Each structure stands twice: as C-alpha cells, then as structure tokens.
Amino acid sequence: MKTDNTDTYKTISKKSEGLYRDKGSRFISFLYPVQSEEEIKNILSAIKKEYYNATHHCYAYTIGHVDIPEYRMNDDGEPSGTAGKPIYGQLLSYDLKDVLAIVVRFFGGVKLGTSGLINAYKTATQIAIENASIVERKIKNSYQISFDYLYMNEVMQILKKDYVSIKKNDYIEDAYCLEFDVILSKSEEVIASLELIEKSKITFLKTS
Template sequence: MKLEDSQIKDTYKTIEIPVENILYKEKNSKFFGFAFPVTSEIEVKTYLENLKSEHFSARHWCYAYQIGTEVIKFRANDDGEPSNSAGMPIYGQIQSFDITNVLVVVVRYFGGVKLGVGGLISAYKTSAQLTLDEANIIEKTIDKQYKITFDYKNMNKVMRIIKEKNIQIVHQKMEMNCEIQIATRKKNAKEIVDIFTALFEIEIEEL
C-alpha cells in the first residue's frame, strides 16, 4: 500500500442508536434532549414531526444536525428562541463530540422565568452535551460503491478477487450478462479499481 493511500481519512464517528428524554432543568424550565442517527433531511423531518406530536405542549423544539462524511451539510434552528441562543450551541456540541450523521433536538418547556440570552446558550449547550454524553459513539468506514459488469464466463475470475480482497457485495445479478455492486473502504478503492480495470472483458464504474 502506498503511503498516500494509508493517510487517506476513511472513517467517521456517529451515534449508534437514538438517545431520548435526557432531562436538564434550569429556573423551572425543562429541557429534554434527544439525539438520532440520520443520513438524510427526510429522516430529520420525520424525527422532528414525531417529537412535536409527542411534546405538543412544549414551547420550543430547537435542533441542529450534520449529515455527510466528505461533503458536509448542517443546519441549526433556534425555533423562536433569540437568534443563535439555541441551535448554534447545540451544533457546537455536535462539533465538540466530532460526530456526523446526527440530529440533536432539545425540547423546552417554559417554566415562567426568562433565562436571558446567556442563560439560554448555557442551557441548550448543557442539554445537548448531557444528551451526547449518553450516546454510544461508534466509528464507521467511508465506503465507495462500484458496479462491475462482465460475461458469465468470467464469473470465477471476478469472484476470486472479491474473496481475496474481502470486498463487500451489496447487490448482484447473475445472468448471461452479470452485474455485481460492491462496496470497499475509501483507502482501498484505487487498488480495487486498478485490479478490475486491468482484467480483460470486465468493466468497473463508480456509483
């Protein structure tokens, strides 16, 4: 393996399973923290809608999310709290824990005492931190996916490489014209592509 391949960052951290109802209290206000593993904005929307129906009598549903491993998408939402007093403190904790593909929501029940902007920043930050403290953070690999196309007569050749290199098969269609969809760690991708590209009558393309 070449040095530059071994230096390619192909792992990221995320949370394994949801964390729910982590309670933090400040001057009669109750802050309930939630964290969910997500990979799309559709999932974010679904979780938010579910929380709003479960906690319909709450005052605010503030949140932040980050999605992606190489191209990052994020959003922070104050949901009616003063600008940058809720969403950004929550997002700051996502950055502090160095995780991605995650949504953190803090649901606030107002207790009758105003906290001021400084108090809100502190409360939302602490609530997000306590929630992520409870999360099981795991490391995952960044994988590249490819489609290999070949005639049935070349099946053994292809399958031997897949077995030797311990390549994950995502999907396969075995007929006269065969297609196999594979996934491999980013840092191994160039080597795998080079091997298949060098073979006669076998095509590989990135998905």
C-alpha cells in the same frame, strides 16, 4: 487492517435522550440518527406533536459524511444564537455526522439570559450525546463489474481482500456480474487492478 482516517465517520446507532434543569426550566434533549431532510421533518413533526405544550422546540442537524455535510440550526423563538448554535456546536465537538439534535424547553418562569440559555442548550445536548451509543462506520464505494467467466480467478484474487466485500453476484447475458463495496481509500487501487482484466466493465454505483 489499518485504514485511513478518511475511511470512517462517527454517528449514533439509535435514539438517545437527556434532561437538564435550570431555574425551573426543563430542557429535554433528543438525538436521532438521520439520513435525509425528509426524515428530519418527520421526526420534528412528531416531537412537536408529542410536546405540543413546550415553550420552544430548538434543533440542529448535520447530514452527509463524504464531502461537506449539510447542516441547519434553529432557535425556534429563543434569542438568536442562543439555542441552535450551541446545539450544533456539540455535534461538532463530538465530530458526529448524520445526527439530528432537538432540545425541547419548558419555561420555568425565570429568564436565564443569553449566557444562561447558551449553557442550557449546550449542556442538554451534551447529556444526550453522553447517553448515546456512538459508533464508527466505514465509508465505502459500491461498484458493479461484469466480465467473462474465464477471468473469475483473476477477479476474485483482486476482490478477496479484507477491505472489499462482495454483496451480490449474477449471470447476465453471457457475462458474470458482481456487486461489491470497497473502503474509500482503497477504491482507486482496486478499480485500477480490475480495469486490467480483459473485457471487464466496471460501473460506479454509490458512496455510502
């Protein structure tokens, strides 16, 4: 099945690392798949604890893959725009969503200058991205439908599509209930068909 390009997004499946050196300084980079700011705070805290003797812990992240994503950049004491921005720029270049990128710097005694810092943080992040397992995931809407059992065949005819997945079924208070996911671009079409079924009730649950 061919899907609309709005149905998918790119992220990473697991943590990855990279290392870049320049004039004695070491730039250790990390990528993490993330879903929330709370998760990001916990990861940053753990990195700062593990690399407590590093000179800088710079980072950028983007979370959210449906509407406009949330993002943040942090230079952690480096000159403004020389660390967080080039880190974030690499996330944009590879079109990654729901990813936290951290670059830990150990100063080597020689200043790199503005262009040198930008290149170092950019390259360190790029290395971690190139080492990462990048995956493409589908954006789905989740719904629940309740209906009279007499209409089971009609409901299943609509839901038995390769862009629909049934997640849960139950029988509650004389009504049959199904929870299902539909890829984003097909949601309106599927829901419009289900709404034609007599005595059916459809509830939107979430987008993920």
